[in-house]
Structure formats: C-alpha cells, structure tokens
Amino acid sequence: MTKVLMKGNEALGEAAVRAGCVHFFGYPITPQTEVPEYLVKRLPEVGGVFLQAESEVASINMIYGAAGVGVKCLTSSSSPGISLMAEGMSYIAACELPCVIINIMRAGPGLGGILPAQSDYFQATRGHGHGDYQVIVLAPSSVQEAVDLMTLAFELSETYRNPVMVCADGMIGQMMEPVEFDREGRGPPLADNDWALGGADGRERRIVNSLYLTPEDLDAHNRKLKAKYDLIAERERRCDLDAGDEPADLLVVAFGTMARICKSAIDLVRDEGLKVALFRPITLNPFPFSELRAAMDALSERGSVLDVEMSMGQMLYDVRLAAEGSRAIAFYGRAGGVVPSPDDVATQIREALST
Amino acid sequence: MARIEIDEARCKGCGRCVVHCPKGLIEFSTELNERGYRYVIYEGDVEACTGCTMCAVVCPDQGVEVWNHRDKQTFVNTSGLTERMTHYCPGCTHGVIHRITAEVLEELGLLGRTVGIAPVGCSVLAYEYFNIDMFEAAHGRAPAVATGAKRARPECIVFTYQGDGDLASIGGNEILHAANRGEKITVIFINNAIYGMTGGQMAPTTLPGQRTTTSPLGRDVEDTGHPLRVAELLATLATPAYIARGSAHDAKHSITVKKMIKRAFEHQRDGTCFSFVEILSTCPTNWGLSPAESEQWVADEMIPYFPLGVLKEPAAQPAATPQEAQP
Numbered sequence: 001m002t003k004v005l006m007k008g009n010e011a012l013g014e015a016a017v018r019a020g021c022v023h024f025f026g027y028p029i030t031p032q033t034e035v036p037e038y039l040v041k042r043l044p045e046v047g048g049v050f051l052q053a054e055s056e057v058a059s060i061n062m063i064y065g066a067a068g069v070g071v072k073c074l075t076s077s078s079s080p081g082i083s084l085m086a087e088g089m090s091y092i093a094a095c096e097l098p099c100v101i102i103n104i105m106r107a108g109p110g111l112g113g114i115l116p117a118q119s120d121y122f123q124a125t126r127g128h129g130h131g132d133y134q135v136i137v138l139a140p141s142s143v144q145e146a147v148d149l150m151t152l153a154f155e156l157s158e159t160y161r162n163p164v165m166v167c168a169d170g171m172i173g174q175m176m177e178p179v180e181f182d183r184e185g186r187g188p189p190l191a192d193n194d195w196a197l198g199g200a201d202g203r204e205r206r207i208v209n210s211l212y213l214t215p216e217d218l219d220a221h222n223r224k225l226k227a228k229y230d231l232i233a234e235r236e237r238r239c240d241l242d243a244g245d246e247p248a249d250l251l252v253v254a255f256g257t258m259a260r261i262c263k264s265a266i267d268l269v270r271d272e273g274l275k276v277a278l279f280r281p282i283t284l285n286p287f288p289f290s291e292l293r294a295a296m297d298a299l300s301e302r303g304s305v306l307d308v309e310m311s312m313g314q315m316l317y318d319v320r321l322a323a324e325g326s327r328a329i330a331f332y333g334r335a336g337g338v339v340p341s342p343d344d345v346a347t348q349i350r351e352a353l354s355t
Numbered sequence: 356m357a358r359i360e361i362d363e364a365r366c367k368g369c370g371r372c373v374v375h376c377p378k379g380l381i382e383f384s385t386e387l388n389e390r391g392y393r394y395v396i397y398e399g400d401v402e403a404c405t406g407c408t409m410c411a412v413v414c415p416d417q418g419v420e421v422w423n424h425r426d427k428q429t430f431v432n433t434s435g436l437t438e439r440m441t442h443y444c445p446g447c448t449h450g451v452i453h454r455i456t457a458e459v460l461e462e463l464g465l466l467g468r469t470v471g472i473a474p475v476g477c478s479v480l481a482y483e484y485f486n487i488d489m490f491e492a493a494h495g496r497a498p499a500v501a502t503g504a505k506r507a508r509p510e511c512i513v514f515t516y517q518g519d520g521d522l523a524s525i526g527g528n529e530i531l532h533a534a535n536r537g538e539k540i541t542v543i544f545i546n547n548a549i550y551g552m553t554g555g556q557m558a559p560t561t562l563p564g565q566r567t568t569t570s571p572l573g574r575d576v577e578d579t580g581h582p583l584r585v586a587e588l589l590a591t592l593a594t595p596a597y598i599a600r601g602s603a604h605d606a607k608h609s610i611t612v613k614k615m616i617k618r619a620f621e622h623q624r625d626g627t628c629f630s631f632v633e634i635l636s637t638c639p640t641n642w643g644l645s646p647a648e649s650e651q652w653v654a655d656e657m658i659p660y661f662p663l664g665v666l667k668e669p670a671a672q673p674a675a676t677p678q679e680a681q682p
C-alpha cells in the first residue's frame with residue numbers, strides 16, 4: 001500500500017475509519033482540532049455520524065450512548081477536555097463499553113498552554129474519574145505508530161469491552177509524516193454481541209448501568225473488573241527496547257515524542273562511544289514493568305537509569321516501581337510546552353554517565 | 356356490573372384512589388399488608404361502581420385493574436412495566452408517569468425498539484421498572500447519552516426520564532443543546548419543585564418562598580433566583596419541537612398527560628422533531644404533606660407558576676397524521 005503524507009491528527013481520524021469506526025462525537029480544543037475537522041468531511045463519505053457536541057462532558061456521554069447501542073465510536077480532545085470527560089469515562093468503564101478516546105496532550109496545569117506536553121501521564125494511567133477502573137493507554141511516537149495504534153485501540157476496546165486512550169502529544173498531532181494504512185476503506189463494524197441496547201424485541205431486555213446499591217454486588221463487580229485489568233496487564237504490555245551494545249551503562253526511559261528525541265540523542269552519544277540503551281513503553285497502561293525490569297537487569301554492574309519526560313516526572317514513579325531500588329534513577333524533564341532537543345538530552349546522558 | 360380488583364400486596368396505602376373514587380367505594384383496611392402498609396379495599400355498595408377507572412389512573416403502584424359492566428377488562432396493567440414494586444414513596448406520582456409512558460409505548464407498538472435513559476435522582480432506578488432496554492446515565496447527562504444512542508441507531512425510539520435537579524440544574528447545558536439541535540428524542544421531565552432522593556433540597560424549580568432543607572426560611576428569589584420554567588425556555592428556541600407541560604396530580608390531568616406523551620412519541624416515531632413533556636409531580640415526603648394535600652398543593656401553588664398546555668408544536672404534516680387527513 002502506498003504511503004501518503006498526513007498530519008498526525010488527520011491520520012488518526014483516517015485510521016479510525018479504517019478500523020471501522022464511523023461515529024465521532026467531539027468538541028474543538030487545540031491542539032487536536034484537526035481530528036474533528038478531518039472527520040466532518042470524511043465520515044459522510046462512509047455513511048458515518050459526525051457531531052460537534054456542546055462540551056467535552058456531552059461528547060463523552062454521547063460516546064456512552066453510542067457505545068451502549070453497539071457502534072464503534074471515537075472522541076478526541078486535549079488535556080483540559082479530558083479532565084471534563086473524566087466522569088463519563090468512569091461510567092463507560094464501569095458499564096464495560098468499548099470506545100476510543102484520543103488525547104493530544106498539551107501543557108498544564110489549568111489552562112496551561114497549547115504546546116506539546118506529557119503531563120497527563122498520571123491522569124491517563126492513574127485516574128481521570130472516580131472509582132476503581134482503568135483504561136488501556138497507548139502512546140505513539142510517530143504518525144505511523146499513531147495510525148497503527150488506532151487499529152489496535154479499537155481491537156483492544158472490543159476484546160476487553162473497555163475504553164482505550166490513544167495518548168499522544170501536540171507534536172504527534174501537529175506534524176506531517178508519511179503514513180501507510182494496513183487496509184483500504186472502512187473497517188468492519190462491531191461484532192454481534194449480547195450486551196448492546198437497541199430495543200428488546202425478541203430477546204430479554206438489557207440494561208447498561210453502573211449503579212449497584214448492594215455492597216456485596218458492587219464488590220463483586222469491582223472484582224470482575226480487576227480480573228479483567230489483570231488479564232490485560234498480563235497479555236497486552238507493549239514496549240520497544242533498543243539495547244545497543246550490551247551491557248549498556250545507561251538505560252534511557254521515555255515515551256511518545258520524548259522517546260523519539262531520546263533516540264536521536266542516543267545516536268549522538270553512541271558516536272562518542274557511550275553505551276546507552278533506550279526503553280520505550282508503548283502501553284502506558286498496562287505499563288511494561290517486567291520488560292523494563294529485564295532491561296534494567298541487563299545493564300552493566302554499575303549501570304543506571306535516566307527517565308526523560310515532557311513533565312515534572314510522572315512516568316518516573318512507574319520506572320521506580322519497576323526498579324524496586326535496584327538501580328539509581330536520574331530524571332530530566334521540561335514542562336510548559338518546552339520540547340527538549342536531542343542536544344539537551346545528550347547533555348543529560350553525559351552527565352548521568354559521569355556521576 | 357362493573358368491578359375493580361385491588362392487588363393489596365402492591366398497595367402503599369397512599370389513599371389516592373380513596374380520594375378519587377367518585378362513588379366512595381374504596382376505603383382503608385384495618386389490616387397492614389406484608390410490606391407494612393395500610394392497604395385499601397373495595398367495599399360497600401360495590402354495585403354502584405361504574406368502571407370509570409379513576410382509581411387505576413391515579414394509582415402510582417399498578418395496584419388496580421378494572422372490568423366494565425360487560426365483564427370486559429378496561430384497565431390492564433401495561434406490559435411496558437416490570438412487575439417490580441417501585442421504591443417511590445406512597446403518593447408520589449412518579450409511578451403514575453412511569454405507567455403512562457409505558458402504556459403509550461405499548462399502545463404505539465414501540466416497546467420492542469425503545470431505549471430508555473434513567474437519570475440520577477429519585478427515578479435513578481427507572482431501569483428496574485420500564486420493561487425495555489435501558490441506560491442509567493450520569494447526573495444531568497441523559498440528553499447527551501440519548502443523542503449518542505439516537506444518532507447511532509436512528510431506528511430506535513430513545514427517551515430520557517429526568518427530574519428537575521437532573522435536567523434543570525446540573526444538566527442544563529445538555530438539555531438546552533439537545534433541544535436546540537432538534538435531536539429526535541423524547542424527554543419526560545418530572546418537575547416536583549424539590550430534590551427528592553437527597554432528602555428535600557432546593558431545586559431550580561422550587562417555588563418562591565418554598566421551604567426546603569437548603570432554603571429553610573423559604574426560597575429567597577433575590578438570593579437564589581427565580582424558579583426555572585424549562586418548557587417556556589426551550590419553547591423560545593428556533594428549532595422545531597413539541598413542548599408541552601402537564602400535571603399528574605389528578606386523574607383528569609393525568610389523562611391529558613397521556614395525550615401529551617403520546618404526541619411526543621408520535622413526533623419521534625415520525626421523525627418530526629425533538630419532543631419534551633414537562634409533568635408536575637407530587638413529592639408528599641419532602642413537601643411534608645399528605646398525598647391528598649400534595650395534589651392540592653400542585654393545583655394551588657405549582658400550576659399558577661407553571662401553566663399547563665402545549666407550548667409549541669410543529670405544523671401538522673398531512674402524511675404524519677393519516678386519521679386527521681381523512682375528510
């Protein structure tokens with residue numbers, strides 16, 4: 001299949017259609033607005049539904065309604081908008097409905113800024129809304145990977161009946177790169193199932209509900225959800241390791257855009273003879289703890305870890321959990337939309353290796 | 356002769372049928388039923404029963420069925436409701452509005468393709484009572500959920516059932532925009548001028564001077580604003596819609612409510628427009644009144660502020676109403 005040059009946000013929209021999603025509900029917010037602007041033109045071509053909601057609160061509840069009647073559906077937003085979707089995500093996860101949410105992260109907190117950031121890692125992996133629930137979080141580091149992960153996102157959301165977030169940043173959303181789609185045209189709709197609403201004619205009626213007034217019933221529901229999350233954690237961890245010349249003396253850990261910049265930085269320092277490896281989580285939830293630990297264990301005896309993020313240190317907590325104190329962990333992070341350059345990171349790598 | 360049957364196990368002893376029976380044939384038992392309510396019995400000069408069905412029409416608990424003088428059953432409990440007893444307080448007219456909504460869906464033959472959406476508030480458990488596919492939505496979000504469901508499955512009949520805190524307060528934005536977009540959904544809006552489930556707090560519809568737990572000296576409109584007239588507000592929108600307000604406080608008005616709800620679902624069935632029926636409803640528990648006093652309070656206090664009637668309706672489409680099109 002031929003490659004086409006596309007902006008990240010538009011490629012995400014097209015990837016949704018190719019994955020079989022033709023129902024979009026969303027609200028404009030920089031830097032993700034090209035997703036709805038692309039889909040408003042694209043979805044009518046495939047008989048789909050595009051609706052600009054009155055708010056992110058409404059968008060996610062429209063998703064709740066559309067997912068509940070059994071269609072593949074998508075919303076997209078950026079950090080402050082995801083905060084507003086938190087309530088709805090809790091309901092959708094509680095009711096075990098499939099949907100995909102794109103978050104093109106921008107800098108916070110508060111209104112923050114519109115430039116790229118990774119400061120919603122906690123929000124994505126730990127808690128948007130209330131209650132014991134989780135969403136699967138996928139973090140692309142290129143436009144092509146964003147496209148590939150959209151396909152995976154719809155597959156995972158359907159397999160596990162769970163929301164999946166594609167968590168990119170303003171850099172991925174805004175840049176243009178050549179991409180290749182793995183299929184022509186619109187993908188398949190959601191498979192027949194025994195849970196979607198649509199009228200009880202000829203069958204038992206169905207209820208999409210997250211209210212359990214009996215504590216034992218709610219406890220059982222939470223245990224069922226936890227078992228699912230455990231299964232996802234067991235099966236769906238994804239990551240990318242560039243081990244370099246083993247054993248490396250430093251393991252750089254980064255995701256998304258930051259991982260890509262770290263790769264360039266590592267190419268620079270490897271030319272200087274430094275032995276540096278790069279570990280890139282692709283699933284932020286489930287986090288690839290065991291794979292990261294194995295990469296740490298493969299370091300040289302005094303080898304250490306450098307975690308690099310476009311935040312004040314959020315994935316850092318998971319990196320520490322993976323290390324369990326076995327390795328020294330340094331951190332380099334910039335916020336506010338400042339994107340470190342490969343030279344900035346190379347400087348940090350040299351410093352980490354000299355201490 | 357006409358007759359009725361009372362299901363004493365379903366009776367919550369609210370006494371609405373006692374008040375509304377024109378022949379005075381229903382009275383309270385001296386016994387309690389297994390749920391602890393002083394149920395009603397059909398006694399006395401029962402040959403005077405005309406089978407008028409008033410008792411069944413006002414019963415919030417599906418507790419009465421009626422046969423006419425030819426022994427034909429003229430009031431049958433609708434298959435649109437489950438047999439589950441509601442959790443509503445005695446004399447609360449939520450049960451009446453549930454029944455009317457379900458009857459309309461049954462009579463229009465729509466039950467099998469209807470998706471209902473329950474709110475947060477007293478009617479949060481509506482999904483237990485309507486015998487159809489149901490969502491339970493987050494507080495105030497039902498019109499957005501309905502929008503998603505209807506846009507994804509336009510062949511379905513989609514309705515929300517919302518109270519005044521849910522729709523007029525926290526969900527103000529969702530209802531306004533769903534109406535403004537002209538979503539082809541039906542909204543059943545229950546206005547009882549108070550927050551019921553949380554125990555009687557001030558609602559956006561609480562009347563001036565009305566005492567609630569959060570307006571203990573009476574609602575001060577200088578401080579908290581005036582009660583929202585949602586039907587009027589939505590009727591100002593340029594988008595075509597069916598907007599009506601009825602009241603479930605007595606049998607006569609409940610019959611009008613049924614006509615309004617039927618019209619609303621017909622508009623959705625025919626794809627005409629957004630449809631919205633506001634219904635004034637009683638809350639004896641949180642108003643601190645008996646069921647009979649509550650009915651009077653609706654008539655005396657609520658209706659003057661919330662006038663009844665059809666506020667807006669698109670011009671009749673000849674194809675949509677074939678019966679009327681005939682000469």
